[in-house]
Amino acid sequence: QVQLVESGGGLVQAGGSLRLSCAIYGRTWSMDAMGWFRQAPGKEREFVAAITWDGGSTAYADSVEGRFTISIDNAENTVYLQMNSLSLEDTAVYYCAADSVATMFISRTSEYWGQGTQVTVSS
Numbered sequence: 001q002v003q004l005v006e007s008g009g010g011l012v013q014a015g016g017s018l019r020l021s022c023a024i025y026g027r028t029w030s031m032d033a034m035g036w037f038r039q040a041p042g043k044e045r046e047f048v049a050a051i052t053w054d055g056g057s058t059a060y061a062d063s064v065e066g067r068f069t070i071s072i073d074n075a076e077n078t079v080y081l082q083m084n085s086l087s088l089e090d091t092a093v094y095y096c097a098a099d100s101v102a103t104m105f106i107s108r109t110s111e112y113w114g115q116g117t118q119v120t121v122s123s
Contacts, residue, residue, distance in 0.1 A: 002026045002112050004096045009117030012086055016121075020081040022096030022114055027077060031112070033104035034079040036070065038092035038119075045095065047108040049081060052101055059105055063089070086121045093118050 008020040024034065035050035049070040050059045058070055069082040079096065094117050097110030104110060 002028065002031070002098065004098060004112060004114035006094065006096045006114045006117040009094060009119045011120045011122060014087055014121055014123055016086055017082070017084045018086065018119060019083070020094055020096075020117060020119075022079045022081075024077045024079070024096075024098055027098065030100055031098040033099060033101045034072065035097045035099075035104045035110065036079075036081045037095045037097055037110070037113075038090075039095070039116075040089075040092040043092075048094070050104045050108075051079060052105075057101075057105070083119070086119075088121050088123060091119060091121045 003025040004022055006022045012018050032053045033050055036048040037045050038048050039045040048061050048064055051070045051072050055072045067085045072079045096114035098112045099110040
């Protein structure tokens with residue numbers, strides 16, 4: 001059974017930084033990509049960033065490009081999201097996801113999700 005466990009969310013002032021972590025347990029061979037999505041109140045869940053399991057390829061939403069960095073430690077089965085220059089618009093529940101490269105990078109969705117971690121940016 002696949003389990004994704006996020007941590008690292010919290011309250012931060014605008015302009016500040018946070019790092020999210022996600023540990024995956026029970027990963028299957030078909031899950032060769034991991035990613036982060038977010039859902040703000042009243043909005044649909046949206047793609048934030050993705051990375052291949054070997055760390056060789058990444059993708060970002062335009063809204064976070066240059067501010068957020070996704071990375072992976074596949075020895076520890078953990079993916080990270082370093083978030084810098086946070087703004088009020090980044091406030092959301094952030095979800096970790098795991099799936100195939102095609103699903104994550106092309107469809108920008110996933111079948112497997114973590115429980116989410118709240119990120120709140122204050123002015």
